[in-house]
Amino acid sequence: KVMQFSEHIEEANLIEKCKVPLGIWRAHDSHKFNFSAFTSVECETIKENYKRFCKEFGFDPKRDINIFLPSTHATHNGIDALKKKDLQVFYFYISRNMPDRAPRSIYTKFVKIFYAYRTGPFSEVEDELLISWYDLRPGKHIYATLGRILRRSRFLVRRRLLRLIGPEEKVGVNSYTPPYVEDILKRDKNSYPDWTNNEEVWQKIADMSDQFTVKELKKSYFQEVYPSVRASDSVTSLKFKRKLIENLSSLENPTWDTVDWVKLGEDCYNVGAVRVYSVIRKLTKKYVPTECWGNLAGALLKIKSRCGRLSVVRRDKEDPHDSDAC
Structure with missing residues:
Protein backbone atom coordinates (compact mmCIF):
# COMPACT_ATOMS: atom_id res chain seq x y z
CA LYS A 1 0.00 0.00 0.00
CA TYR A 115 -2.20 7.31 19.99
CA ALA A 116 -3.33 6.94 23.62
CA TYR A 117 -0.67 7.11 26.32
CA ARG A 118 -1.06 5.07 29.47
CA THR A 119 -1.83 7.14 32.57
CA GLY A 120 -1.94 6.46 36.27
CA PRO A 121 0.76 5.47 38.78
CA PHE A 122 3.84 3.51 37.69
CA SER A 123 3.91 -0.17 38.64
CA GLU A 124 6.81 -2.01 40.29
CA VAL A 125 7.73 -3.61 36.97
CA GLU A 126 7.96 -0.20 35.30
CA ASP A 127 10.09 1.14 38.15
CA GLU A 128 12.46 -1.83 37.81
CA LEU A 129 12.88 -1.06 34.12
CA LEU A 130 13.69 2.61 34.80
CA ILE A 131 16.12 1.85 37.63
CA SER A 132 17.97 -0.79 35.57
CA TRP A 133 18.30 1.75 32.77
CA TYR A 134 19.80 4.25 35.19
CA ASP A 135 22.27 1.65 36.53
CA LEU A 136 23.51 0.96 32.99
CA ARG A 137 23.81 4.69 32.24
CA PRO A 138 23.00 4.74 28.50
CA GLY A 139 22.39 8.50 28.34
CA LYS A 140 19.38 10.82 28.54
CA HIS A 141 18.16 10.27 24.95
CA ILE A 142 16.67 6.89 25.85
CA TYR A 143 13.45 8.42 27.20
CA ALA A 144 11.76 7.97 23.81
CA THR A 145 12.60 4.25 23.78
CA LEU A 146 11.39 3.68 27.32
CA GLY A 147 8.28 5.72 26.58
CA ARG A 148 7.54 3.54 23.56
CA ILE A 149 8.09 0.34 25.56
CA LEU A 150 5.89 1.46 28.45
CA ARG A 151 3.49 3.43 26.24
CA ARG A 152 3.95 6.55 28.32
CA SER A 153 5.04 10.04 27.34
CA ARG A 154 8.74 10.89 27.50
CA PHE A 155 7.99 13.62 30.01
CA LEU A 156 6.32 11.21 32.46
CA VAL A 157 9.13 8.66 32.05
CA ARG A 158 11.79 11.26 32.81
CA ARG A 159 9.88 12.75 35.73
CA ARG A 160 9.31 9.32 37.30
CA LEU A 161 12.95 8.35 36.94
CA LEU A 162 14.16 11.56 38.56
CA ARG A 163 11.82 10.93 41.48
CA LEU A 164 13.17 7.40 41.90
CA ILE A 165 16.84 8.35 41.91
CA GLY A 166 16.52 11.52 43.99
CA PRO A 167 17.54 15.16 43.39
CA GLU A 168 21.26 14.53 43.96
CA GLU A 169 21.56 12.36 40.85
CA LYS A 170 19.66 14.63 38.45
CA VAL A 171 22.77 16.40 37.20
CA GLY A 172 24.40 13.06 36.35
CA VAL A 173 21.44 12.01 34.22
CA ASN A 174 21.36 15.26 32.25
CA SER A 175 25.08 15.47 31.57
CA TYR A 176 26.02 11.81 31.16
CA THR A 177 27.72 10.56 27.96
CA PRO A 178 27.71 6.79 27.35
CA PRO A 179 31.12 5.08 27.33
CA TYR A 180 32.62 3.76 24.11
CA VAL A 181 32.43 -0.01 23.67
CA GLU A 182 33.74 -1.40 20.40
CA ASP A 183 31.47 -4.40 19.97
CA ILE A 184 28.32 -5.48 21.81
CA LEU A 185 29.17 -9.12 21.10
CA LYS A 186 32.15 -8.82 23.47
CA ARG A 187 30.02 -7.64 26.39
CA ASP A 188 29.64 -9.91 29.39
CA LYS A 189 26.14 -11.40 29.37
CA ASN A 190 26.09 -11.60 33.17
CA SER A 191 26.26 -7.80 33.41
CA TYR A 192 22.58 -7.50 32.47
CA PRO A 193 20.04 -6.93 35.28
CA ASP A 194 18.62 -10.08 36.89
CA TRP A 195 15.03 -9.20 35.97
CA THR A 196 15.84 -9.44 32.23
CA ASN A 197 16.10 -13.24 32.63
CA ASN A 198 12.56 -13.44 34.01
CA GLU A 199 10.02 -14.18 31.28
CA GLU A 200 7.11 -13.25 33.57
CA VAL A 201 8.42 -9.69 33.88
CA TRP A 202 8.73 -9.37 30.10
CA GLN A 203 5.16 -10.63 29.72
CA LYS A 204 3.88 -8.06 32.24
CA ILE A 205 5.60 -5.26 30.33
CA ALA A 206 4.14 -6.58 27.06
CA ASP A 207 0.66 -6.57 28.59
CA MET A 208 1.13 -2.97 29.74
CA SER A 209 2.50 -1.70 26.43
CA ASP A 210 -0.47 -3.19 24.56
CA GLN A 211 1.37 -3.02 21.22
CA PHE A 212 4.59 -5.04 21.61
CA THR A 213 5.18 -8.78 21.82
CA VAL A 214 7.81 -10.08 24.22
CA LYS A 215 10.20 -10.60 21.31
CA GLU A 216 9.76 -7.00 20.11
CA LEU A 217 10.24 -5.66 23.64
CA LYS A 218 13.52 -7.51 24.06
CA LYS A 219 14.71 -6.24 20.70
CA SER A 220 13.89 -2.62 21.62
CA TYR A 221 15.46 -2.91 25.04
CA PHE A 222 18.67 -4.79 24.27
CA GLN A 223 19.40 -2.96 21.01
CA GLU A 224 18.60 0.57 22.18
CA VAL A 225 19.00 0.72 25.96
CA TYR A 226 22.48 -0.72 26.25
CA PRO A 227 25.19 1.83 25.40
CA SER A 228 27.42 -0.60 23.52
CA VAL A 229 24.83 -0.89 20.75
CA ARG A 230 25.03 2.78 19.85
CA ALA A 231 28.72 3.21 20.70
CA SER A 232 30.69 3.88 17.51
CA ASP A 233 33.05 6.33 15.89
CA SER A 234 31.41 9.59 14.87
CA VAL A 235 29.82 9.17 11.43
CA THR A 236 26.72 10.56 9.73
CA SER A 237 23.81 8.20 9.06
CA LEU A 238 23.87 8.65 5.26
CA LYS A 239 27.64 8.18 5.03
CA PHE A 240 27.42 5.01 7.13
CA LYS A 241 24.58 3.52 5.07
CA ARG A 242 26.42 4.22 1.81
CA LYS A 243 29.51 2.49 3.16
CA LEU A 244 27.42 -0.47 4.32
CA ILE A 245 25.70 -0.90 0.93
CA GLU A 246 29.03 -0.53 -0.88
CA ASN A 247 30.77 -3.19 1.25
CA LEU A 248 27.90 -5.67 0.97
CA SER A 249 27.67 -5.16 -2.81
CA SER A 250 31.38 -5.90 -3.16
CA LEU A 251 30.86 -9.41 -1.75
CA GLU A 252 30.29 -12.31 -4.14
CA ASN A 253 26.70 -13.56 -3.83
CA PRO A 254 26.15 -12.45 -0.20
CA THR A 255 23.50 -14.20 1.93
CA TRP A 256 22.18 -13.51 5.41
CA ASP A 257 23.99 -16.59 6.76
CA THR A 258 27.36 -16.28 5.03
CA VAL A 259 28.10 -12.59 5.65
CA ASP A 260 30.68 -12.00 8.39
CA TRP A 261 28.75 -9.35 10.33
CA VAL A 262 31.53 -8.83 12.87
CA LYS A 263 34.09 -8.01 10.16
CA LEU A 264 31.52 -5.92 8.30
CA GLY A 265 30.91 -3.89 11.47
CA GLU A 266 34.64 -3.24 11.79
CA ASP A 267 34.94 -2.15 8.15
CA CYS A 268 31.93 0.21 8.44
CA TYR A 269 33.45 2.73 10.83
CA ASN A 270 33.72 0.13 13.60
CA VAL A 271 30.05 0.37 14.61
CA GLY A 272 29.71 -3.28 15.59
CA ALA A 273 27.94 -6.33 14.17
CA VAL A 274 24.54 -5.63 15.72
CA ARG A 275 24.41 -2.15 14.24
CA VAL A 276 25.19 -3.14 10.63
CA TYR A 277 22.82 -6.11 10.77
CA SER A 278 19.89 -4.13 12.19
CA VAL A 279 20.35 -1.27 9.70
CA ILE A 280 20.43 -3.50 6.63
CA ARG A 281 17.33 -5.32 7.89
CA LYS A 282 15.47 -2.02 8.31
CA LEU A 283 16.46 -0.92 4.81
CA THR A 284 15.32 -4.27 3.43
CA LYS A 285 11.92 -4.02 5.10
CA LYS A 286 11.50 -0.45 3.88
CA TYR A 287 12.50 -0.80 0.21
CA VAL A 288 12.17 -4.51 -0.67
CA PRO A 289 8.94 -6.51 -1.21
CA THR A 290 8.19 -9.11 1.46
CA GLU A 291 8.71 -12.10 -0.85
CA CYS A 292 12.30 -10.96 -1.58
CA TRP A 293 13.49 -10.44 2.01
CA GLY A 294 15.30 -13.78 2.15
CA ASN A 295 17.50 -12.97 -0.87
CA LEU A 296 20.13 -10.53 0.41
CA ALA A 297 21.83 -10.07 -2.97
CA GLY A 298 18.53 -9.25 -4.66
CA ALA A 299 17.52 -7.02 -1.76
CA LEU A 300 20.66 -4.92 -2.23
CA LEU A 301 19.76 -4.33 -5.88
CA LYS A 302 16.24 -3.26 -4.89
CA ILE A 303 17.55 -0.89 -2.22
CA LYS A 304 20.00 0.77 -4.62
CA SER A 305 17.37 1.11 -7.36
CA ARG A 306 14.67 2.55 -5.08
CA CYS A 307 16.91 4.78 -2.97
CA GLY A 308 19.54 6.34 -5.21
CA ARG A 309 21.05 8.36 -2.36
CA LEU A 310 22.44 5.19 -0.79
CA SER A 311 24.37 4.20 -3.91
CA VAL A 312 25.73 7.64 -4.83
CA VAL A 313 29.36 8.18 -3.94
CA ARG A 314 30.74 11.69 -4.02
CA ARG A 315 33.80 12.18 -6.15
CA ASP A 316 36.49 14.73 -5.48
CA LYS A 317 36.38 17.66 -7.88
CA GLU A 318 39.10 17.51 -10.48
CA ASP A 319 41.62 20.31 -10.58
CA PRO A 320 41.05 22.27 -13.85
CA HIS A 321 44.79 22.96 -13.96
CA ASP A 322 45.66 19.29 -13.69
CA SER A 323 47.28 18.12 -16.91
CA ASP A 324 45.73 14.65 -16.58
CA ALA A 325 42.19 16.03 -16.39
CA CYS A 326 40.09 15.56 -19.53
Whole structure:
Protein backbone atom coordinates (compact mmCIF):
# COMPACT_ATOMS: atom_id res chain seq x y z
CA LYS A 1 0.00 0.00 0.00
CA VAL A 2 2.82 2.39 0.88
CA MET A 3 4.60 1.71 -2.42
CA GLN A 4 1.41 2.28 -4.41
CA PHE A 5 0.75 5.49 -2.51
CA SER A 6 4.30 6.72 -3.21
CA GLU A 7 4.01 5.90 -6.91
CA HIS A 8 0.63 7.65 -7.10
CA ILE A 9 2.15 10.79 -5.57
CA GLU A 10 4.90 10.90 -8.18
CA GLU A 11 2.52 10.28 -11.09
CA ALA A 12 -0.08 12.85 -10.03
CA ASN A 13 2.45 15.36 -8.67
CA LEU A 14 0.43 15.60 -5.46
CA ILE A 15 3.15 17.38 -3.50
CA GLU A 16 2.66 20.60 -5.47
CA LYS A 17 -1.13 20.26 -5.48
CA CYS A 18 -1.35 19.79 -1.70
CA LYS A 19 0.82 22.77 -0.85
CA VAL A 20 -0.97 25.92 0.29
CA PRO A 21 0.90 29.24 -0.05
CA LEU A 22 1.93 30.34 3.42
CA GLY A 23 1.85 33.97 2.27
CA ILE A 24 -1.94 33.82 2.15
CA TRP A 25 -2.06 32.92 5.83
CA ARG A 26 0.55 35.46 6.92
CA ALA A 27 -0.32 38.35 4.62
CA HIS A 28 -1.86 40.35 7.44
CA ASP A 29 -1.56 40.33 11.21
CA SER A 30 -5.15 39.17 11.53
CA HIS A 31 -4.42 36.02 9.48
CA LYS A 32 -1.55 34.55 11.46
CA PHE A 33 -1.50 30.90 12.50
CA ASN A 34 -3.77 29.91 15.36
CA PHE A 35 -1.72 28.44 18.22
CA SER A 36 -4.54 28.09 20.74
CA ALA A 37 -5.94 24.73 21.89
CA PHE A 38 -7.75 22.64 19.28
CA THR A 39 -11.52 22.74 19.51
CA SER A 40 -13.76 19.67 19.36
CA VAL A 41 -14.87 20.74 15.86
CA GLU A 42 -11.26 20.86 14.65
CA CYS A 43 -10.57 17.43 16.14
CA GLU A 44 -13.55 16.00 14.27
CA THR A 45 -12.30 17.68 11.09
CA ILE A 46 -8.93 15.94 11.49
CA LYS A 47 -10.67 12.59 11.93
CA GLU A 48 -12.85 13.13 8.86
CA ASN A 49 -9.85 14.20 6.76
CA TYR A 50 -8.02 11.04 7.83
CA LYS A 51 -10.99 8.84 6.86
CA ARG A 52 -11.24 10.53 3.45
CA PHE A 53 -7.50 10.10 2.92
CA CYS A 54 -7.70 6.37 3.69
CA LYS A 55 -10.70 5.93 1.40
CA GLU A 56 -9.02 7.76 -1.49
CA PHE A 57 -5.67 5.96 -1.27
CA GLY A 58 -6.82 2.48 -0.21
CA PHE A 59 -5.74 2.41 3.45
CA ASP A 60 -7.63 0.90 6.36
CA PRO A 61 -8.22 3.61 9.02
CA LYS A 62 -7.78 1.15 11.92
CA ARG A 63 -5.30 -1.46 10.69
CA ASP A 64 -2.95 0.96 8.90
CA ILE A 65 -2.81 3.69 11.55
CA ASN A 66 0.80 2.79 12.48
CA ILE A 67 1.95 3.75 8.99
CA PHE A 68 1.14 7.39 9.73
CA LEU A 69 2.47 7.52 13.30
CA PRO A 70 6.10 8.44 14.11
CA SER A 71 8.48 5.52 14.59
CA THR A 72 8.63 6.31 18.32
CA HIS A 73 4.88 5.62 18.60
CA ALA A 74 4.21 2.91 16.04
CA THR A 75 5.07 -0.78 16.04
CA HIS A 76 7.33 -0.85 12.99
CA ASN A 77 10.47 -1.02 15.17
CA GLY A 78 11.85 2.37 14.38
CA ILE A 79 11.38 2.18 10.63
CA ASP A 80 9.85 5.22 8.98
CA ALA A 81 7.13 3.64 6.84
CA LEU A 82 6.54 6.77 4.74
CA LYS A 83 9.13 8.77 2.86
CA LYS A 84 9.46 12.45 3.62
CA LYS A 85 7.57 13.55 0.51
CA ASP A 86 4.79 11.02 1.20
CA LEU A 87 4.41 12.25 4.76
CA GLN A 88 4.34 15.83 3.51
CA VAL A 89 1.29 15.03 1.38
CA PHE A 90 -0.35 13.42 4.40
CA TYR A 91 0.32 16.58 6.48
CA PHE A 92 -1.46 18.81 4.02
CA TYR A 93 -4.29 16.35 3.37
CA ILE A 94 -5.35 16.16 7.02
CA SER A 95 -5.00 19.99 7.20
CA ARG A 96 -7.89 20.59 4.82
CA ASN A 97 -10.54 23.09 5.94
CA MET A 98 -8.20 24.44 8.63
CA PRO A 99 -6.21 27.21 6.90
CA ASP A 100 -5.35 29.00 10.15
CA ARG A 101 -3.45 26.00 11.53
CA ALA A 102 0.10 24.98 10.68
CA PRO A 103 0.14 21.51 9.02
CA ARG A 104 2.82 20.32 11.41
CA SER A 105 0.77 21.28 14.47
CA ILE A 106 -2.24 19.49 12.98
CA TYR A 107 -0.14 16.34 12.53
CA THR A 108 0.98 16.59 16.17
CA LYS A 109 -2.67 16.75 17.21
CA PHE A 110 -3.42 13.80 14.91
CA VAL A 111 -0.82 11.72 16.79
CA LYS A 112 -2.34 12.69 20.15
CA ILE A 113 -5.83 11.73 18.93
CA PHE A 114 -4.93 8.31 17.55
CA TYR A 115 -2.20 7.31 19.99
CA ALA A 116 -3.33 6.94 23.62
CA TYR A 117 -0.67 7.11 26.32
CA ARG A 118 -1.06 5.07 29.47
CA THR A 119 -1.83 7.14 32.57
CA GLY A 120 -1.94 6.46 36.27
CA PRO A 121 0.76 5.47 38.78
CA PHE A 122 3.84 3.51 37.69
CA SER A 123 3.91 -0.17 38.64
CA GLU A 124 6.81 -2.01 40.29
CA VAL A 125 7.73 -3.61 36.97
CA GLU A 126 7.96 -0.20 35.30
CA ASP A 127 10.09 1.14 38.15
CA GLU A 128 12.46 -1.83 37.81
CA LEU A 129 12.88 -1.06 34.12
CA LEU A 130 13.69 2.61 34.80
CA ILE A 131 16.12 1.85 37.63
CA SER A 132 17.97 -0.79 35.57
CA TRP A 133 18.30 1.75 32.77
CA TYR A 134 19.80 4.25 35.19
CA ASP A 135 22.27 1.65 36.53
CA LEU A 136 23.51 0.96 32.99
CA ARG A 137 23.81 4.69 32.24
CA PRO A 138 23.00 4.74 28.50
CA GLY A 139 22.39 8.50 28.34
CA LYS A 140 19.38 10.82 28.54
CA HIS A 141 18.16 10.27 24.95
CA ILE A 142 16.67 6.89 25.85
CA TYR A 143 13.45 8.42 27.20
CA ALA A 144 11.76 7.97 23.81
CA THR A 145 12.60 4.25 23.78
CA LEU A 146 11.39 3.68 27.32
CA GLY A 147 8.28 5.72 26.58
CA ARG A 148 7.54 3.54 23.56
CA ILE A 149 8.09 0.34 25.56
CA LEU A 150 5.89 1.46 28.45
CA ARG A 151 3.49 3.43 26.24
CA ARG A 152 3.95 6.55 28.32
CA SER A 153 5.04 10.04 27.34
CA ARG A 154 8.74 10.89 27.50
CA PHE A 155 7.99 13.62 30.01
CA LEU A 156 6.32 11.21 32.46
CA VAL A 157 9.13 8.66 32.05
CA ARG A 158 11.79 11.26 32.81
CA ARG A 159 9.88 12.75 35.73
CA ARG A 160 9.31 9.32 37.30
CA LEU A 161 12.95 8.35 36.94
CA LEU A 162 14.16 11.56 38.56
CA ARG A 163 11.82 10.93 41.48
CA LEU A 164 13.17 7.40 41.90
CA ILE A 165 16.84 8.35 41.91
CA GLY A 166 16.52 11.52 43.99
CA PRO A 167 17.54 15.16 43.39
CA GLU A 168 21.26 14.53 43.96
CA GLU A 169 21.56 12.36 40.85
CA LYS A 170 19.66 14.63 38.45
CA VAL A 171 22.77 16.40 37.20
CA GLY A 172 24.40 13.06 36.35
CA VAL A 173 21.44 12.01 34.22
CA ASN A 174 21.36 15.26 32.25
CA SER A 175 25.08 15.47 31.57
CA TYR A 176 26.02 11.81 31.16
CA THR A 177 27.72 10.56 27.96
CA PRO A 178 27.71 6.79 27.35
CA PRO A 179 31.12 5.08 27.33
CA TYR A 180 32.62 3.76 24.11
CA VAL A 181 32.43 -0.01 23.67
CA GLU A 182 33.74 -1.40 20.40
CA ASP A 183 31.47 -4.40 19.97
CA ILE A 184 28.32 -5.48 21.81
CA LEU A 185 29.17 -9.12 21.10
CA LYS A 186 32.15 -8.82 23.47
CA ARG A 187 30.02 -7.64 26.39
CA ASP A 188 29.64 -9.91 29.39
CA LYS A 189 26.14 -11.40 29.37
CA ASN A 190 26.09 -11.60 33.17
CA SER A 191 26.26 -7.80 33.41
CA TYR A 192 22.58 -7.50 32.47
CA PRO A 193 20.04 -6.93 35.28
CA ASP A 194 18.62 -10.08 36.89
CA TRP A 195 15.03 -9.20 35.97
CA THR A 196 15.84 -9.44 32.23
CA ASN A 197 16.10 -13.24 32.63
CA ASN A 198 12.56 -13.44 34.01
CA GLU A 199 10.02 -14.18 31.28
CA GLU A 200 7.11 -13.25 33.57
CA VAL A 201 8.42 -9.69 33.88
CA TRP A 202 8.73 -9.37 30.10
CA GLN A 203 5.16 -10.63 29.72
CA LYS A 204 3.88 -8.06 32.24
CA ILE A 205 5.60 -5.26 30.33
CA ALA A 206 4.14 -6.58 27.06
CA ASP A 207 0.66 -6.57 28.59
CA MET A 208 1.13 -2.97 29.74
CA SER A 209 2.50 -1.70 26.43
CA ASP A 210 -0.47 -3.19 24.56
CA GLN A 211 1.37 -3.02 21.22
CA PHE A 212 4.59 -5.04 21.61
CA THR A 213 5.18 -8.78 21.82
CA VAL A 214 7.81 -10.08 24.22
CA LYS A 215 10.20 -10.60 21.31
CA GLU A 216 9.76 -7.00 20.11
CA LEU A 217 10.24 -5.66 23.64
CA LYS A 218 13.52 -7.51 24.06
CA LYS A 219 14.71 -6.24 20.70
CA SER A 220 13.89 -2.62 21.62
CA TYR A 221 15.46 -2.91 25.04
CA PHE A 222 18.67 -4.79 24.27
CA GLN A 223 19.40 -2.96 21.01
CA GLU A 224 18.60 0.57 22.18
CA VAL A 225 19.00 0.72 25.96
CA TYR A 226 22.48 -0.72 26.25
CA PRO A 227 25.19 1.83 25.40
CA SER A 228 27.42 -0.60 23.52
CA VAL A 229 24.83 -0.89 20.75
CA ARG A 230 25.03 2.78 19.85
CA ALA A 231 28.72 3.21 20.70
CA SER A 232 30.69 3.88 17.51
CA ASP A 233 33.05 6.33 15.89
CA SER A 234 31.41 9.59 14.87
CA VAL A 235 29.82 9.17 11.43
CA THR A 236 26.72 10.56 9.73
CA SER A 237 23.81 8.20 9.06
CA LEU A 238 23.87 8.65 5.26
CA LYS A 239 27.64 8.18 5.03
CA PHE A 240 27.42 5.01 7.13
CA LYS A 241 24.58 3.52 5.07
CA ARG A 242 26.42 4.22 1.81
CA LYS A 243 29.51 2.49 3.16
CA LEU A 244 27.42 -0.47 4.32
CA ILE A 245 25.70 -0.90 0.93
CA GLU A 246 29.03 -0.53 -0.88
CA ASN A 247 30.77 -3.19 1.25
CA LEU A 248 27.90 -5.67 0.97
CA SER A 249 27.67 -5.16 -2.81
CA SER A 250 31.38 -5.90 -3.16
CA LEU A 251 30.86 -9.41 -1.75
CA GLU A 252 30.29 -12.31 -4.14
CA ASN A 253 26.70 -13.56 -3.83
CA PRO A 254 26.15 -12.45 -0.20
CA THR A 255 23.50 -14.20 1.93
CA TRP A 256 22.18 -13.51 5.41
CA ASP A 257 23.99 -16.59 6.76
CA THR A 258 27.36 -16.28 5.03
CA VAL A 259 28.10 -12.59 5.65
CA ASP A 260 30.68 -12.00 8.39
CA TRP A 261 28.75 -9.35 10.33
CA VAL A 262 31.53 -8.83 12.87
CA LYS A 263 34.09 -8.01 10.16
CA LEU A 264 31.52 -5.92 8.30
CA GLY A 265 30.91 -3.89 11.47
CA GLU A 266 34.64 -3.24 11.79
CA ASP A 267 34.94 -2.15 8.15
CA CYS A 268 31.93 0.21 8.44
CA TYR A 269 33.45 2.73 10.83
CA ASN A 270 33.72 0.13 13.60
CA VAL A 271 30.05 0.37 14.61
CA GLY A 272 29.71 -3.28 15.59
CA ALA A 273 27.94 -6.33 14.17
CA VAL A 274 24.54 -5.63 15.72
CA ARG A 275 24.41 -2.15 14.24
CA VAL A 276 25.19 -3.14 10.63
CA TYR A 277 22.82 -6.11 10.77
CA SER A 278 19.89 -4.13 12.19
CA VAL A 279 20.35 -1.27 9.70
CA ILE A 280 20.43 -3.50 6.63
CA ARG A 281 17.33 -5.32 7.89
CA LYS A 282 15.47 -2.02 8.31
CA LEU A 283 16.46 -0.92 4.81
CA THR A 284 15.32 -4.27 3.43
CA LYS A 285 11.92 -4.02 5.10
CA LYS A 286 11.50 -0.45 3.88
CA TYR A 287 12.50 -0.80 0.21
CA VAL A 288 12.17 -4.51 -0.67
CA PRO A 289 8.94 -6.51 -1.21
CA THR A 290 8.19 -9.11 1.46
CA GLU A 291 8.71 -12.10 -0.85
CA CYS A 292 12.30 -10.96 -1.58
CA TRP A 293 13.49 -10.44 2.01
CA GLY A 294 15.30 -13.78 2.15
CA ASN A 295 17.50 -12.97 -0.87
CA LEU A 296 20.13 -10.53 0.41
CA ALA A 297 21.83 -10.07 -2.97
CA GLY A 298 18.53 -9.25 -4.66
CA ALA A 299 17.52 -7.02 -1.76
CA LEU A 300 20.66 -4.92 -2.23
CA LEU A 301 19.76 -4.33 -5.88
CA LYS A 302 16.24 -3.26 -4.89
CA ILE A 303 17.55 -0.89 -2.22
CA LYS A 304 20.00 0.77 -4.62
CA SER A 305 17.37 1.11 -7.36
CA ARG A 306 14.67 2.55 -5.08
CA CYS A 307 16.91 4.78 -2.97
CA GLY A 308 19.54 6.34 -5.21
CA ARG A 309 21.05 8.36 -2.36
CA LEU A 310 22.44 5.19 -0.79
CA SER A 311 24.37 4.20 -3.91
CA VAL A 312 25.73 7.64 -4.83
CA VAL A 313 29.36 8.18 -3.94
CA ARG A 314 30.74 11.69 -4.02
CA ARG A 315 33.80 12.18 -6.15
CA ASP A 316 36.49 14.73 -5.48
CA LYS A 317 36.38 17.66 -7.88
CA GLU A 318 39.10 17.51 -10.48
CA ASP A 319 41.62 20.31 -10.58
CA PRO A 320 41.05 22.27 -13.85
CA HIS A 321 44.79 22.96 -13.96
CA ASP A 322 45.66 19.29 -13.69
CA SER A 323 47.28 18.12 -16.91
CA ASP A 324 45.73 14.65 -16.58
CA ALA A 325 42.19 16.03 -16.39
CA CYS A 326 40.09 15.56 -19.53
